Amino acid sequence: MKRLFTTLIALLVALPAWAEIEIKEVTSPGGITAWLVEDHAIPFTALELRFRGGTSLDDPEKRGAVYLMSGLIEEGAGDMDARSYARELEALAASFSYNASDDTVSISARFLTENRDEVTDLLRTTIHEPRFDQDAVERVKAQILSGLKSDANDPNDIAGLSFSAMAYGDHPYGSEGKGTIDSVSALTRDDVVEAYDNVFAKDRLYVGAVGDITAEELGVLLDKLLADLPDSTKPIPGKAEVSIEGGVTVVDFDTPQSVALFAQKGIDRDDPDFFAAYILNHILGGGGFESRLMQEVREKRGLTYGVGTYLVPKDLASVYIGSVSSSNDRIAEAVEVIRSEWARAADEGVTQKELDDAKTYLTGAYPLRFDGNGQIAGIMVGMQMEGLPIDYIATRNDQVNAVTLEDVNRVASELLDPEGLHFTVVGQPVGLDG
Known part of the structure; x- marks a missing residue:
C-alpha cells in the first residue's frame, strides 16, 4: 500500500x-x-x-x-x-x-x-x-x-451510429x-x-x-x-469517402427529449488552414458558454442545457461535428437556430474581439494539458502520429497567435456549409421530418 x-x-x-x-x-x-x-x-x-x-x-x-x-x-x-x-x-x-x-x-x-x-x-x-x-x-x-445492449437504448449512441453509417x-x-x-x-x-x-x-x-x-x-x-515484434502486419484501410448531404434524419425513439448530432465535412489536421478552423470552431461552438451557439441556443432562447461543436480529424477521414439536445417540441427550433448561426458565420465571419478572446483562451488553456507525466507522454505520441515537429509544444501558441482575422473569415466562408449540414435526430421531434 x-x-x-x-x-x-x-x-x-x-x-x-x-x-x-x-x-x-x-x-x-x-x-x-x-x-x-x-x-x-x-x-x-x-x-x-x-x-x-x-x-x-x-x-x-x-x-x-x-x-x-x-x-x-x-x-x-x-x-x-x-x-x-x-x-x-x-x-x-x-x-x-x-x-x-x-x-x-x-x-x-x-x-x-x-x-x-x-x-x-x-x-x-x-x-x-x-x-x-x-x-x-x-x-x-x-x-x-x-x-452494447445498454448502448442500444442510449439516444447519443444511436445518433452516433446512424450518422457514422451515413x-x-x-x-x-x-x-x-x-x-x-x-x-x-x-x-x-x-x-x-x-x-x-x-x-x-x-x-x-x-x-x-x-x-x-x-x-x-x-x-x-x-x-x-x-525488438521481437514483426516489422509489419495487416495493411491499414484506405481513406474513407465522407458522404454528408444537407438535411435531417429522424430516428424514432420513445423519449421526451430529442438528441441531435449535426455534421458536415471537416478539415485535415495537416491542412495549412487548420489553426484558423480551430479558432473558428472555438468561436462558433467549441468555446463553452462563450461560443455563439451556446449564447443563441441556450442563453437567449433556453432551448438546451448545452450545445457544442468539434473538429474531428481522424486518420482516414475528417468531419466537423456538433451535438445538442432539447425537448421534442423545441428541437426543431434549435435546429433552425444552429443552421442560421452556421450561415451567419459563413457569410459574415467573426469579429476582431471574438478572435482576440479566442486566442487568449486557447493559448492560456494550452499549458493545462501538461498536468502529469502520463499526459505529456500521450501528447508526444499524438504529435508523432500527426507528423508534428518535435518543437511543436514550444511553437504552438505562436501559431495560434499568427492567425489573422482575414484567415479566420476566409476559412469560415470556405469551410462552413450550412446547406450541407446534416442533423441526425433521435427522439420524437415535433416539426422535423426526415
Whole structure:
C-alpha cells in the first residue's frame, strides 16, 4: 500500500513545467524511435506505446475483434492467469492500461524507477505472451455485450451510429468499433489471436516516455520490450469517402427529449488552414458558454442545457461535428437556430474581439494539458502520429497567435456549409421530418 501511495503521489507531482519541456528523439540500438522528456525529480516514469490502425483493422464480419483483444491483454500472460497477473502488477506498484479506438491501440505504463526492470519484464510478457484463456474470452465478451445492449437504448449512441453509417458507408468508420451484438457473440479465441497478430508491429509503433529514465536506459528498455515484434502486419484501410448531404434524419425513439448530432465535412489536421478552423470552431461552438451557439441556443432562447461543436480529424477521414439536445417540441427550433448561426458565420465571419478572446483562451488553456507525466507522454505520441515537429509544444501558441482575422473569415466562408449540414435526430421531434 505504501508503494501504491508513492505511485499516486508521483502521478500528481511528476510533471515538468510545460514551457520547459525538452523533447529528445531517442533511437534504440535495435532501431526503435521514441520521444523522451527526462525528469529526474521523482523516481517515476510514464511510458506510452501506440499502434496505428485500431479497430479499423477488423474484418467486416469480425467487427469488435480488436476491441475485444485489447480488453483481454491484461487477463493473464505467460504462466500467469488473470488473478496471478493482477497480483504481480499490484506487487510492483505499477499500472498498465489498454485502449482501442478507430485509429489506434495504446498501452500506457506507469512505474517506479526501483521496479523498472521487473515492470519491463512483465510488460514484455504482456505484449508477447498474452494468454487469451477461453474463460477470459467469454467473460470479457459478456462485459462488452452488456455494454452494447445498454448502448442500444442510449439516444447519443444511436445518433452516433446512424450518422457514422451515413457518412462513412462500408468503411470501418461506418460501424461501431466495439462490434455489434451479433458480431461479438460470434467471435472466437482464434479471432482474438488474429486481431492481436494484426495490431502489433514495429512499422505502426509510436513511443513517448516521460520521467526518471535516460535516453540510454530507454533504448535498452525499448529493445527488450519491442525488438521481437514483426516489422509489419495487416495493411491499414484506405481513406474513407465522407458522404454528408444537407438535411435531417429522424430516428424514432420513445423519449421526451430529442438528441441531435449535426455534421458536415471537416478539415485535415495537416491542412495549412487548420489553426484558423480551430479558432473558428472555438468561436462558433467549441468555446463553452462563450461560443455563439451556446449564447443563441441556450442563453437567449433556453432551448438546451448545452450545445457544442468539434473538429474531428481522424486518420482516414475528417468531419466537423456538433451535438445538442432539447425537448421534442423545441428541437426543431434549435435546429433552425444552429443552421442560421452556421450561415451567419459563413457569410459574415467573426469579429476582431471574438478572435482576440479566442486566442487568449486557447493559448492560456494550452499549458493545462501538461498536468502529469502520463499526459505529456500521450501528447508526444499524438504529435508523432500527426507528423508534428518535435518543437511543436514550444511553437504552438505562436501559431495560434499568427492567425489573422482575414484567415479566420476566409476559412469560415470556405469551410462552413450550412446547406450541407446534416442533423441526425433521435427522439420524437415535433416539426422535423426526415
